Amino acid sequence: MAVYSAEHYLNRKRLPxxxxxxxxxxxxxxxxxxxxxxxxxxxxxxxxxxxIGCWGKADDYLNTNAFHGTHGRALSFATGIKAANPELxxxxxxxxxxxxTIGGNHLIHSARRNxxxxxxxxxxxxxxxxxxxxxxxTPHGCITSTSKxxxxxxxMDLCALVAVAGANYVGRSTAYHxxxxxxxxxxxxxxxxxxxxxxxxxxxxxxxxxxxxxxSVGMMKCLKERGLNKAxxxxxxxxxxxxxxxxxxxxxxxxxxxxxxxxxxxxRVFGSEQGxxx
Amino acid sequence: MERKMVFMQGNxxxxxxxxxxxxxxxxxxxxxxxxxxxxxxxxxxxEVGGIYMQMEDELASMAAITGASLAGKxxxxxxxxxxFSLMQExxxxxxxxxxxxxxxDVQRSGPSTGLATKPAQADIMQARWGRHGDQAIIxxxxxxxxECFELTVKAFSLSxxxxxxxxxxxxxxxxxxxxxxxxxxxxxxxVVERKRYTGDPxxxxxxxxxxxxIAPMADYGSRYVFHITSSMHGYEGYSQNDPDNAAWKxxxxxxxIYNSLDEIIETREFFTEEMELLVITSGSTVxxxxxxxxxARSGGMKAGLLQLITLWPFADSKISELAxxxxxxxxxxxxxxxxxxxxxxxxxxxxxxxxLAKSSGQGIEPQEILTKIREVY
Numbered sequence: 001m002a003v004y005s006a007e008h009y010l011n012r013k014r015l016p017x018x019x020x021x022x023x024x025x026x027x028x029x030x031x032x033x034x035x036x037x038x039x040x041x042x043x044x045x046x047x048x049x050x051x052i053g054c055w056g057k058a059d060d061y062l063n064t065n066a067f068h069g070t071h072g073r074a075l076s077f078a079t080g081i082k083a084a085n086p087e088l089x090x091x092x093x094x095x096x097x098x099x100x101t102i103g104g105n106h107l108i109h110s111a112r113r114n115x116x117x118x119x120x121x122x123x124x125x126x127x128x129x130x131x132x133x134x135x136x137x138t139p140h141g142c143i144t145s146t147s148k149x150x151x152x153x154x155x156m157d158l159c160a161l162v163a164v165a166g167a168n169y170v171g172r173s174t175a176y177h178x179x180x181x182x183x184x185x186x187x188x189x190x191x192x193x194x195x196x197x198x199x200x201x202x203x204x205x206x207x208x209x210x211x212x213x214x215x216s217v218g219m220m221k222c223l224k225e226r227g228l229n230k231a232x233x234x235x236x237x238x239x240x241x242x243x244x245x246x247x248x249x250x251x252x253x254x255x256x257x258x259x260x261x262x263x264x265x266x267x268r269v270f271g272s273e274q275g276x277x278x
Numbered sequence: 279m280e281r282k283m284v285f286m287q288g289n290x291x292x293x294x295x296x297x298x299x300x301x302x303x304x305x306x307x308x309x310x311x312x313x314x315x316x317x318x319x320x321x322x323x324x325e326v327g328g329i330y331m332q333m334e335d336e337l338a339s340m341a342a343i344t345g346a347s348l349a350g351k352x353x354x355x356x357x358x359x360x361x362f363s364l365m366q367e368x369x370x371x372x373x374x375x376x377x378x379x380x381x382x383d384v385q386r387s388g389p390s391t392g393l394a395t396k397p398a399q400a401d402i403m404q405a406r407w408g409r410h411g412d413q414a415i416i417x418x419x420x421x422x423x424x425e426c427f428e429l430t431v432k433a434f435s436l437s438x439x440x441x442x443x444x445x446x447x448x449x450x451x452x453x454x455x456x457x458x459x460x461x462x463x464x465x466x467x468x469v470v471e472r473k474r475y476t477g478d479p480x481x482x483x484x485x486x487x488x489x490x491x492i493a494p495m496a497d498y499g500s501r502y503v504f505h506i507t508s509s510m511h512g513y514e515g516y517s518q519n520d521p522d523n524a525a526w527k528x529x530x531x532x533x534x535i536y537n538s539l540d541e542i543i544e545t546r547e548f549f550t551e552e553m554e555l556l557v558i559t560s561g562s563t564v565x566x567x568x569x570x571x572x573x574a575r576s577g578g579m580k581a582g583l584l585q586l587i588t589l590w591p592f593a594d595s596k597i598s599e600l601a602x603x604x605x606x607x608x609x610x611x612x613x614x615x616x617x618x619x620x621x622x623x624x625x626x627x628x629x630x631x632x633x634l635a636k637s638s639g640q641g642i643e644p645q646e647i648l649t650k651i652r653e654v655y
Contacts, residue, residue, distance in 0.1 A: 077342070
């Protein structure tokens with residue numbers, strides 16, 4: 001295995017990044033590059049796939065191959081890339097808009113199909129790039145630029161959704177719990193099948209300001225206080241759980257992935273030889 | 279392997295043509311009247327070492343074939359009107375990022391679910407203008423099952439040659455028609471492969487065109503690391519918003535196609551010598567028009583027929599050339615009139631251009647065209 005530093009994966013030519021002061025995206029980018037370095041990935045064999053949004057700009061700052069696609073479809077592009085060449089490490093970077101809202105259907109089916117893609121969803125609980133409108137993960141009642149008197153809709157638990165849809169690996173952390181995040185991302189990338197990491201991340205510019213979390217420090221404090229591991233979370237009374245965020249590895253399975261299932265069928269029908277009727 | 283005469287359905291010929299062209303990846307969502315293409319590809323691609331994926335919708339299907347193409351596999355999807363509408367988003371992505379792939383739209387009646395699933399030729403303008411923003415598309419329309427096979431091969435070749443998605447649009451009548459096909463031997467039909475970069479990895483610019491208007495490609499996983507984006511981009515493939523670059527790039531997406539019309543446009547003429555009335559049509563309507571023109575000739579009327587095999591870019595030069603010698607033009611089509619406006623644009627207001635527009639979910643019959651020929655002759 002080659003030994004690289006995290007900086008090996010950073011595209012310095014494109015820095016400084018465009019994220020606001022206090023945004024969590026840069027922290028997650030740091031975790032991602034450290035995970036790549038820890039795994040010694042060859043950047044030629046990595047494809048980073050993004051959609052549209054703040055976190056969707058992350059591919060610009062990486063030295064890997066990249067596919068910056070349309071809003072919500074990152075997982076579908078990633079699916080085609082991985083299925084066509086299973087030797088590639090394919091990582092989809094999406095926000096809560098891309099991953100949970102407009103692309104929610106693709107998230108469900110990527111998990112169900114157990115395609116060998118790692119999805120890292122940076123959930124800042126609103127559409128940051130377009131001015132802070134509410135998304136599928138904006139908590140009920142919160143103030144956003146399209147819910148000025150409170151969000152009438154309910155938020156979605158992404159990890160629970162992906163777990164029940166069949167992903168092999170699911171974990172959640174925050175932009176505050178960086179050591180844990182490094183480890184979750186590294187494990188997700190090296191895990192076979194569909195792996196999913198949700199990162200709860202501050203958006204001080206829109207979400208924090210409108211919901212009286214203070215600026216970035218206040219939001220970070222909130223993540224620190226509300227993020228609990230399984231043991232602590234489990235001790236909470238049911239009615240308290242809504243106020244806290246369950247962190248850590250939530251699912252760890254070893255089911256065959258899409259390509260493995262496909263090749264199993266091919267081998268069963270044709271033996272190890274292919275191209276017989278080409 | 280030699281040539282082989284077989285009895286085959288249009289959709290089946292599309293699937294076999296794709297395999298012949300080297301397609302090894304299919305992602306789609308089933309929809310009548312195109313589903314046979316998915317069914318056959320699901321079996322045949324497994325047999326030949328390729329991959330078939332059934333996606334959750336047409337947005338994902340179009341996205342998956344774009345991704346697979348960049349991973350080095352010739353890729354296709356097949357659909358019909360409702361699915362083709364959903365594919366427009368990522369068809370635009372493939373155009374902007376200059377990704378070769380083939381989209382088969384077996385045309386059915388609309389709007390919306392429409393007359394599921396009666397034939398129509400009403401997606402002609404959607405194929406051309408369905409995406410936002412300026413871009414050019416290549417679209418082909420077969421009129422026989424033989425052409426379903428051959429034009430699928432051609433669609434892949436044009437797609438690889440011009441680094442762009444190509445739409446193959448048989449109408450339902452052709453997609454479901456069964457007739458004899460002479461399957462070519464391997465190597466008999468030209469199969470073009472995309473131009474791939476072979477130089478220094480550090481010097482690779484994925485969007486810098488060479489003298490033939492086309493930038494060489496690389497595959498994900500090769501030693502050439504590259505960046506693709508749906509955003510406006512320069513030679514390096516990163517977002518670039520300055521007006522000069524944008525003007526160049528937007529122009530380039532059309533210029534690379536419109537600078538090579540001779541390579542792209544294919545038409546076929548029937549009875550066009552000493553002609554007074556020209557019939558212009560495409561797809562299944564060509565078959566009815568052929569019979570009508572033949573009968574018109576027997577009855578002493580000097581009618582001729584131009585089949586548009588390439589729908590887009592439109593065959594302006596050929597139409598101008600033939601129009602110069604005739605007194606009037608008739609355009610039969612299974613829609614309320616789409617191609618006819620293009621023909622009028624080309625020949626000008628002086629030339630009478632008659633429309634035989636039928637949008638009832640039925641094919642146009644020879645007798646209808648013959649009656650119209652008699653009326654306007």
